[in-house]
Amino acid sequence: MNHPDFAALLPLTIVSATAVFLMIAIAIRRNHKAALTIALIGLAAALGSLALAASVLPRQVTSFFILDSYSFFYMAILLGAAVFVLLFAYDYLNCREEQPEELYLLVLLATAGAMVLVASRNFASFFLGLELLSVALYAVIAYVRTESISIEAGIKYLVLAASSSAVLLFGLALIYSESGSMELSQFTTAMTRTAGHANSFPVLAGVMLVLTGVGFKLAVVPFHLWTPDVYEGAPLPVTAFIATVSKGGMFALLLRWFHVSRGEIAGAPGLVLSILAIASMLTGNLLALRQTNVKRILAYSSIAHMGYLLVALLAGGTFGAPAATYYLTAYIVTILGAFSVMTVLSGSRWEAASLESYRGLFWQKPLLAAAFTTMLLSLAGIPLTAGFLGKFYVLTAGAAASRWVLLFTLIVSSTIGLFYYLRIVVVMYAQPTDPGTKRDAPALPISLPATMALAALTGLVFLLGIYPALFWDTIVAVTRNLG
Amino acid sequence: MLQLLWLVVAIPFASAVLLALCGSSLSRRAVALLGAGSVGLAALASLIISATFLASAPPGNEYVQHLWTWMSSGGFRPEIAFYLDPVSLLMLLVVTFVGFLIHLYSVEYMRDDEGYARFFAYMNLFVASMITLVLANNLLLLYLGWEGVGLCSFLLIGFWYREPQNVRAASKAFIVTRFGDTAFAVGLFLLFTRLDTLDIQEVMHRASARWTPGSGVAIAAAALLLGGAVGKSAQLPLQTWLPDAMAGPTPTSALIHAATMVTAGVYLIARTHVLFALAPSVQFLVAIIGAATMLMAAFSAIAQRDMKRVLAYSTISQIGYMFLALGLGAWSAAMFHLMTHAFFKALLFLAAGVVIHAVHEQDLYRMGGLRSELRLAFWSFVIGGSALAGLPLITAGFFSKDLILWQSWAGPNGNAWFWIVGMTGALLTSLYTFRMILLAFYGRQQLHVKAKNGLAVRVSLIVLCFLSLVGGYVDTPPHFGGVPALSNFLNSVLPPLKEVHVGPITETVTALSASTMFALGLGLAYLIFGPKRSRLPAHNLLEQLWLAGWGFDWFYDKLLVRPFQWLTRKSASDLVDAPINGLAQVTVLGYRALRLTQTGRVRWYAAGLAMGTVATVAIALLVR
C-alpha cells in the first residue's frame, strides 16, 4: 500500500468515513437536516474524489481491489443514485414519525458495500461487499417499524438473502477448493470456451452456485420471488435504492467477471444464463400484466429488465458490455425518476402505490404526470427516452452476436411489458374520480430539492435518449478492457 | 364549328353542378330554365356540329378533340378526348334531342315535386355522362361515362328515396349493372395488356392486325365487353334490374331506361365491332342472347299489370332485337333500330307518364276507357305503339325492325331459326302493345282524370309522335323507296350490310310476314283483351311465371343474395380477431399461473431458490 493506492481508494474511504462521522454526529445530537447534509456532502466528496483519483488509474490495490475507469464509472453511477435516493428520502421521512437519521447512515454503508462489489477482484472482497450491502439493506427495508408489511419484507429479505449468501459462499468454496485461488478472474476463464479446456465439475458447480447468489441479488427468475414483496414492503426510497444501487453494484460485478468479449460463452454457464434471461423477461412481464400495485409492477418490470441486461451480457463482443452498461444507466435513471414521482406523490401515512391513486393525475398535476409518463415510456423503450436507446444498444449487441432466440423473446416480452406501462398511463389520463373520495390527506407540497432532482432526472432521461454520443464514448472507453 | 364539341358535355355538366350546389336557393323557374335550357343548348350545339359535319366531312370522316391527358403512367395514356364520327354523331343527336324533349316534358311533369332542382341536377348530370360515353375516344373515358350514367340511373331510380322499395330498386340496378361493369373493367385490362392502348380506333386497328379471327384472346376480350353490355342493356342474364327500375320518375324511365342509357350496350358493341368480328363465337352468342332476351321479355310483357313494367319488358325485348342485329353483323341495322326505338319508346313512356299523372294509377286492370279524356295520350300511345309493333310503311319501327328481320335470314350469321324467332317476337310485340292500349284506353272508364296537360308536355309528345312516324324514312329498304341514307352514312364506320343467304325468304317476304305478324298480334289482342272481354288478370301458372319475369329474381335471391348476406352476417365480427384475442387470453392465463407462485410465504420462496439452484447445477452436470 502506497500513496497512489490510497488515492485510488479515496472514494471508498470517504464514504465509509462519512458513515462513521454520521454515526458519531447522530450520537451527539439528532438533526434530520444535518444528517442529510452530512450524508450528501460525503457522497459529493466521494464523487469529487473520483475525479481526483482518476489520474492514478488503473490500479490494483492489494489482492482485494481493482480500481480502473470501469469501477470508477460504476461508482459514480452508484453514488449519483444514492444522492437522489437520499434527496427523496428526506421528504419521505420528514413526514413520518420514525427517527430518520440512521437511514442515511445505513444507506451510506450499503453504498459503500456496493462500491466494494464494483471494485472487488477477490472472493473475500466480493463477499464483504455483498454482506455490507445486504446487512445494511435488512435494516433499511424494515426501517419504518410501524408498518407490518415493512417488517415482513425485512424478514423475507433477510432469510432469503442469507440463504443465498450461504449458497454463494459454498460455490466460492468449491471453486477455491478446486483451484486454490480466490481470484474472481477465474470466472472469466470459466466462462470462456477455449479449445482443449473443459471446466471440471466442481468448478462448474461452483460457478452455478455463485450465479444463484448473484441472480438472487439481481432478482432474475427463478430467484426472483422475493422481489415484489420486498419492493412493496420497503419504504419507497429504500425500494428505489434496492432497484438501483444494490442491483447496479451486483450487475457491475457480474459484467466485469462474466463478460466475454472474444469468442463464445462456454456451454453450461451460457445455457444457464440464457435460460435465466428468457425466463426473467417472460416471467417478469407476465407477472406485471394485471398487477394493481405500482410498486409491485415496477418490481416485476425490474425482473424483466434484468433479463434484458442479461441479453446484452450474453451477447458479448464489442457491443455487449457497453450496451449493458448503457442500459443499466438508463434503467437506473429512469427507475429513480419513477420512484421519485411516487415518493413525491405519497402522503404522510400513505404511499402512492395503488393504481387507483394515479387516476386522473394528469388533469390535476400535469407536470408530475408528464414526468411519470416519460419514465414509464422510457421503461417501455419508446424513442426519445433513455430506455429506447438502451434497448437499441442491447438489440444491436444481440444482433451482432446473432442471439436470435434471445432477441425474439425480448421483443415479445417487451410488447407484453408495454401493456402494463400503458395501463398506468391510461389511468393517469383517465377522468379523475370524484374529488375528495380517494385521498385521505392532501398530498404534501413538493419541496424544492425534490423538484429539482426530479427535473434533473427527467432531463437525464431525455438527454440519454436524444444525445447519447458523448456518453457512449465514455462507456466504450470504460468497458474496453473487460475480459 | 366542330370545336364546339366539348361544350355539349360541359354545358349540362356545369348546369348539374350548379343545380346541385345551389339548387335549393333558386326559384323553380330558374331551375327549369337551367335544367332544360342547358340540354337545349347542348342539343343546339350538337345540331350545329352535325350540320358542319354533314356539310363538310372532316378527313377520314372523323374528328377528334383532345382536351387533356387524363393520366399518363408507364405507357398508359388515356386522354380526355372526344371522338366524332357518324356513329357517335347519330347517338349524340338522339341523346341531346330526345333528352331535350324529355327535359322539356319534365319541366311541367315534375313541377310539384319538392326535389325539383335535385331532379334536374341528376338529369343534367346524366346527359353529360351519356354524351361523354358516346363521344369518348378511348375506352376508359367511355367507362367513365358508362359508370356515370349508371350512377345517375341509380340516383333517379331512388329519386323518391322515402319509399324503401325505390331505394332497393335503385341499389339493385346499380349492383346488377356493376356485375357487367366488372367484366367490362377486366376486358379493359386485357385489351390494354395485349394491345397497349385503350384508344378505341387504335384498339380496333391493332386487334385486327395482331389477332387472328377466333383466337382465344379475341374471344376473351369480346366476351368481357359483352358482359358489360349485357349488364347495362339489361339482357339475359342481367336483365332483372330494369323492370324494378321503373320506380323512378317517368321522365327518367323515358330517358334513361328506354331511350338512351340502356342502349349503351348496343352502342358499345357497335363501337368495338371489330373485336366482335374477330370473335365469331361471341358474336353468335350476342345474337343468341338477343333472340332469347327478346322472346323472354316479350312473354313477360304480356303478363304484366303495371303499365310501366310492360314498357320496361318491351324495352328489354327491343334491345334484344338490337343485340340480335349486332350478333348478325347488321351493325347499322342495330343503330337504326336504336334510334327509332329511342323515339317511340320515349314517346310511350312520356305518354304513360301523362296517364299515370292523370289517374294516379299504374295498374292496367284498374284503367280503362281513358281514350276520350286523355286524347293526346291516347294518340301518342297509338302512334308509339304502332311504331313499336311495326305498323307497316307509316311508322319508324317498321323500317328498322324489318331491316333486322331480313338480316336475321340474309345476314352473314343469319339462319331460319333467327328469322322465325324474330317473327315470333314481332307477333308478341304487337300482342302486348295492343293489350296495353286496349286495357288502358278502351272498355269502361274506372278512374277519374285529375290533371290536364300543359304546353311543355304537349309539345314534347307531339314532336316525338312526329319522329316516331317519320324517323324510319332515313333508311328505307329497296322495295319501299330504297333510300338507305343512314346505312350509307354509317358505312364509313360500320361495315355495310351483306346479303349472304338468298333464297326463299326475300326482303319482300320478310316485310309482308312482319306486317302479317303485326295484324295478327293486333287481332289476337283484340280477341283476348278487347273491350268486350272479361277484364280479369289471368291466374294460370305460365302467366304467373311471366309476371315474375321467369323467376330470375327468385333464382338470384336464392343463389347469390342470400348466401352473400349469410356470409356478411357470419363474418361481420371478424373471425381473424379471435386468435389474436386468444393470444391475449393465453397471456393473461400465463399471468394467472405465474401469480400463483407469488404466495407470499418465505419458505416457499426459499424452496424456489433451492430448486433454482438444483436446476442450474443439474444443467451444469448434464451439459458440462
Place this chain on the structure above:
Amino acid sequence: MLGLAGLLTRRNMIFTLMCIEIMLNASGLAFVAAGSRWAQPDGQVMFLFILAMAAAEVSIGLAFVLLFHKRQLALDVDAASEMRG
C-alpha cells in the same frame, strides 16, 4: 443440506434463523477444508469473515423476530405472508 431442509420445513422463526446459521457454517467449513487442501490461510480468513457476518445477520434477524412477535404474537414464518400475488 440439513440447514436447507430445516429452512423449508420448520415454521418457527428461531429455527429458521438457526438453519441459516447452519448453512453459513457449512460454507465456512468448506472454505476451511479448501484452505487446508492448498495449505493457505485464506480459507480460515474467509471463515472468520463468515462468522462475523453470520453474527450480524442473526442479530438483525432476532430483532425482526422480536418486532414481529410484538405485532403478531406469533413466531410462524408463514404468518408473514401479508403480501402476495
Place this chain on the structure above:
Amino acid sequence: MILPSLILILIVGGIASWIVARRSEVVARLIAVASVLADLFVCFGIWVAYLGQSHSTPERWFVECDFAWIPQFGIRIHLAIDGLSLALLLLTYFLGIMAVLSSWTEIRERVGFFHFNLLWVLAGITGVFLAVDLFVFYLFWELMLVPMYFLIGIWGHERRIYAATKFFLFTQLSGLLILVAIITLAVLHHQSTGVFTFDFEQLLHTALSPRAARLLMLGFLVAFLVKLPAFPFHTWLPDAHTEAPTAGSVILAGLLLKTGAYGLIRFVLPLFPGPSRELAPILMTIGVIGILYGAVLAVGQTDLKRLVAYTSVSHMGFVLLGVFAGNEIALEGAVVQMISHGISTGALFILAGLLQERMHTREISAMGGLWETMPALSGAGLVFAMASLGLPGLGDFVGEFLVLLGAYRANVPLTVVATLGLLVATLYGLRFAQSAFQGPNPHHWKLPDMRLREWAVLGLMMMCLVWIGLYPQPVLNGVRPSLAAAAKCIPAGNCQEIKR
C-alpha cells in the same frame, strides 16, 4: 434547414396551443391550423420550385439535410424530400387541417392537449416521410404512436382504452421487429464494409445472402403490413378507427396507414429487390384477400365508422397489390390510391363524425332518411361513398384502375378476383349512402344541416377528389422519379416494354 423546420413548426405549434388553451380555446385551435398551414405552404413552395421546372430534376432529392447525431453508429439526422415524400406531406398537412377543423366543435374538453397530440402526430408522420436514415425513420415511426395513443385513449368513444392499447401493442410488436431488422442490416453492413451506418442510401449496397435478405425483409414487411394493414394483421384497425375521435380517425386512415405503404415503397422494394420479387405473388395474394375480406366485412357492419374502417382494409389491399405487382403502372396507381384514399376515407370519417355529433350514435339502424333533414350533408355523403366504391371521375378510381391494370400484367387470375372487390365495394358504398340517408325516416330525426365550416372542409376534399379523378397527372409526374428509383427491382424487361 427547411426540412427540420417542418417538424419543428408542428412541435412548437403543439406546445404553444397546449399552453394557450388555458386562456382561449379558439386561439389554440387557430394556432394549430396556422402551424399546419405554414407547413402546407412550405411544401407548396417546394412543389412549385422543384416540380414547376418540368422534368429536369437530375438530383435524387429536392431538398436534403444531414447532421451527425450518434457518430459511433453512424446515425445521422438525414432528412430528404422527393416527389413521393412531397406528395404525401401535402396530403398530411391537408388532412391535418381538415382534422383540426373537423374537431372544432366535437372536442370540447382538454382542447390544448388534444391539439398538442394532434400536431405531434403530424410531426411524427412528417418525420417518417422525410427520414432517410433508417434509425431516424424508426424513431419517428414509433414517435407518432404515442400521441396517437393519447388521441384515441383520451378522446375516443366507448371502448377507447381497449382500442388504443390494441393499436399500440400491434404496432409496437411489429415495430420492434423492424428495429431488429434495421439493426441487423446495419450490423451486416458493418461486418462487410467496416462502416457503421444506418443511412438508407448506403445500406442499399449491402451485400446480403439471399437467406438473410429474406429474413430481414420479413422484419420490415411485418411492420409495414401491420400498419397498412394487410389481411391477417388488420384487426387493430377497425377498433382503433371506430373508437378514435373524428380527427383521430382521419389521421389514422388518411395518414398512418400510408406510412406503411410508404415504407414498402421507399424501403422494402429497393433494399430487398430479390426477395420482393420472390414474395410478390404471396404478397399480392394477401392484398387481394384483404380487398375482398375488408369489403365483405364492411358490408356486414352495423356501426357506421366500423364500416368505413373495413373499407380501408379493402382499399389498402389495392395498395399492397399495386406495390408488389412489379410494374410502373401499378406502383403509380398505388400511390394515387394512397392519396385519394386518404381524402375519401378521411371525408367519410368526418361525415360519420358529423352524424355522431348530431345523433349521438353510430348505429346504422338508428339512421335512415336523413336526406330530408340534411340534404347537403347527405349529398356530400353520397359523393364520398361513390368515391369509395370507385366511381370513375373521382380519385379512388384512378388509383384502383391503375393498380388493377398493372397487376393484370403480373397475375391475371388474382387481378380478376381483385376486380370482384369493386363489385363488393358497390355493396358497402351503397350501404353507407342508402341506409343512412335514404329510405324512410323512422326515428323522425330533425337535425341541422351542414354549417359553413363543415361545408368548407368537405367541399375542399370533394374538389381534391375530383381533381385527382380527372387530372392526376401532377401527382403521377411528381412521384415518378421516386418510384423509378424504388422500382429498380422490377425486372428490367417488364419496365422497358411499357415505356414507349
